[in-house]
Amino acid sequence: MRTFAAAALTAVLLLAGLQPASAATTPGSVGLVSFTAASYSRSTGTAGLTIDWHDASHARSYQVFLSRHHSMDNARRYTTTGSFKTFTGLARGADYFVQVRAVNGSAVGSRSKRVGHTTIRRMDPAAGSTYRVMTYNVCSQKCSGWATRQPAALARITAYSPDVIAAQEAVYLETPQAMGYTEAIQKSSKRLLYKTSRFTLAEPTTPVPAKPAKDSAGCDTTWPQSTKGYVYLGYHGGGCRYAVWAVLVDRQTGAHTVFVDVHTVSGDNETRAVQRTAEITTLTQHLAEINPGNLPVVYAGDFNSHKNRSNDDLSSVFHRRGYYDAYDLALKLRRQHVNSYNDFSVVPRISYTWGDHVDHVWIRPDEGRILSWTNGAVIVNNRMVEPIPSDHSPVIVDVRLNR
Structure with a gap:
């Protein structure tokens, strides 16, 4: 039975708009x-x-x-x-x-x-131009329904208006002339596109070498030109693996930048992890060799890699060369937890601890700064808007390079 004093205290608390601790x-x-x-x-x-x-x-x-x-x-x-x-x-x-x-x-x-x-490892002044880079696995040939999905994929590109597109599984991707893009280079479904209002393709400084013969696995070996080319990464996952690259020139400033489009082998077992590491080792070694002038390099693509895989050592290869994931360098983040691999599910795939994107952009923090990182999925009321353009959502990064 409450005492008169206790009852009075409760009344005072209620009049004050408060609740007794026991009733919180x-x-x-x-x-x-x-x-x-x-x-x-x-x-x-x-x-x-x-x-x-x-x-x-x-x-x-x-x-x-x-x-x-x-x-x-x-x-x-x-x-x-x-x-x-x-x-x-x-x-x-x-x-x-x-x-x-x-x-x-x-x-x-x-x-x-x-x-x-x-946290951000380093941030230099970065007084140069800002470029918007999109990496997008559109799955135009392996996934069904591309005719229905392509307009939605083009709408994603239009919405973000990237300056450079690193597209994977993009054999059937068609960007209308009105969108303002042209292709720098393509190989084995990797297509590196750029906005013609921002860039031109660098002029060759040496004669174009003859295309190489095939190796014992029937794969084209690396074809280096002075301003663009492709890199043979190995025969993995039952196929020949490649990356493409090109030197693009800023129309306004004349600044040269190397952009790379890569799609490493998929799979979460130990064999695939080792193969991905080998692929990126080969790629970064080659880019260092063809870039004696130390131009800024931006790697973009579907790396089938993320922090939640304890056996994925791909990132250590980049780190040894000074490259870090734009996600960890970004001043702004959007949709951190939504996996860039969506598997056509209308329910967004969520990862809690680290976020979970398999599509990445890598830069050296001493060559620029990342202004923003965005998962470009279209989500309304916690549902992916249909038609879902691809089993991957685009990742969009704004990078300001040092000059």
Whole structure:
């Protein structure tokens, strides 16, 4: 039985718009937390990250936990009344993990799933031109219904208006003249396209060599020209693997940039992981040889690789040469958790810890900065809009190169 004093206290609290601690309503879940922005301070050599989440029911504030470990050991705890949080003074090029829960007086909601992101490793001034690069596996020949899907794929290209398109499985992709693109080079369904209003193809500086003979597997060996060519990556997955590249010249500034389009062998077993690593080793070695002037190189494509595969060492090859995923260098991120491989599912494929994209753009952070990274899926009311153009969604990156 409550005393008169207890009853009076409750009445006072209710009149003040408050609830007694014992009666606090447990707040709802914040849902999936996303990294939306990153920063880098050249003066301090430290990095920053921004996260966002949905408002939770009955939440008066939020507790945010930040750790260098997936286990959330030694996590720092922050309190905020808004549904976002920016961290500064973080180590550069380091992995951080976050969790968030809502608070209502003495009651706390459940913690969100752990979400991780890597801070920006380096950011040079990058005073040069900005290019929008799209990598897009359109699956025009292996997936059925291309006649129906192609208009939707072209709509994705039109919506983002990239300056360069690294297209894979693109034999039947047709970009109308009105879209303003032309092909720099193609080989084995890789097609490197560029916007003619932004670029021209560099003029050859040496005679074009004769096309090479086939090797013992029946594959064309590497065909290097001075301004474009293709690289034979090996006979893997029952087929000849290639990448294509071209030197494009900025019409306004005259700056030269090497763009590469690659599609590594698919599969998540150890054999395929080793083959992908070998393919990228071959590719990066060749590009270093044909680029003695050290022009900026932008690698784009379907790499069949992501952080959630513990046996995928492809990234280590790039790292040794100073290249990093644009996703980890981007100042802005959109649709971090939606897998760029969608498998034609109307329900978006979601990965929680790292996000999960198999389509990548790689650059050297000392050659430029990534202004934004976007998964170009069309999602309305948590559903992929049909017709879904391909079993991959495009990844779009804005990169400003140093000059």
